[in-house]
Amino acid sequence: MTLSFILNGEDVSARVRSVDRLSDLLREHFGLLGLQSDCRGGRCGRCLIMLGGRLVPSCILPAFRIRGMEVVTIEGFSQTDEYQDIVAGFKSAGVETCGFCDSAKILATATLLERRTRPTNAEILEQLSVAPCRCTDPETLVHGVQAAAERRARRLYHRAR
């Protein structure tokens, strides 16, 4: 079947079969190598994408399930101001994520800040549990997300004025 959807802001289409995982389609057909398809069970967080603005594991999503929907990967998200807020916020708080989890933690932070402009520590830790990597201690991560939230709020305030 031919599947049409929006990928990183562009209308795209691809021929897919029912056996195709979305993570494989994105990597192999569209060359988006910022996501991995390691555990194939939705556990490791390396395949996370935004689907309709929500964070989901693309390795347990069949490609046919995203017909007409909007997909944003780390490659698309890295072109946004929100991405810059998060990267700068993480850096200022001393968050040094590893190659294993950085895109997952950035996308998880982005979708959290979209819903909650000032998330609590518990909400931050719950949200970042989608990327179960121990490269950074939880306290530093919380500070990183709070710093990103500050930068985002400041930018939105200046834009509104």
Next chain:
Amino acid sequence: MLVSEIHYPQDILELLELMKTLPEALIYAGGTEILREQGGRGIVLPPEVICIHELSELRKASLSERYLDVGAAVTLAEVLELAGSALPSLFGDTVRGIGTPALRNLATLGGNLAARDRFMDTWPALSCLDALVEIKDSWGSTWINVNRLSDEAGRPAFPSGGVITRIRIPLERVDVSAVRKVGGRDYPGPETAVFALAARADKGILASFRLAFAGRTALRLQEIESHITGRSLPLSERERRSFGEEYRAAAADLPENLASQFAVLVDGALDLLAR
């Protein structure tokens, strides 16, 4: 590798028509339960798949003073967001305990109830809250108590030819509630289960007491519950011990590790009422 035919019905009528002509078809919404254990490169699905996540009738939710009505294809994350603090804490805690936030953005409430070979996380809590499910088939729609998704032997008993369209969760006051997953870290493995308890007291009397335990089989012992309900609080030591023994006897057929953990949780629940 088998390539399946994917069908996208536009409304419930078309879905029911497809289910009639393709009785073996897999109904697919969030799909987390179906794919979570498939570690291979390709996805293995039956020859016919009916994709229902786009059906607007299954994506609605409404909140009134007495009920939360949730469409079967509403995701678990959306349930938490829609109901907020109105959600009974027993059910909210149950949903928050399922997977990660990302998984809850895919998994649907209907899918969690529709697993055919075991009971998933939400059944015990919904059973304790006396939730109803709407089943639609080609004959029409029926509301049934969620307990009727279990047969007399406690095995999952999903009405054939039907599809869950809505779940109605009563928003009654609950004074004491608890939910626990037991059986190790490989949930939902064969020897894992979920325990749920909901109790309400009025003027020193236990006005309602509901306790459910479900994994591969479900336990909801309404006869014992009716013996406990109406007792004065706190329960006496004799009552506590006698109800504990009744529950232990009823759980004798469970695998040994589940039976022992069930006994500990029942004792804990009865201890709360004896204080």
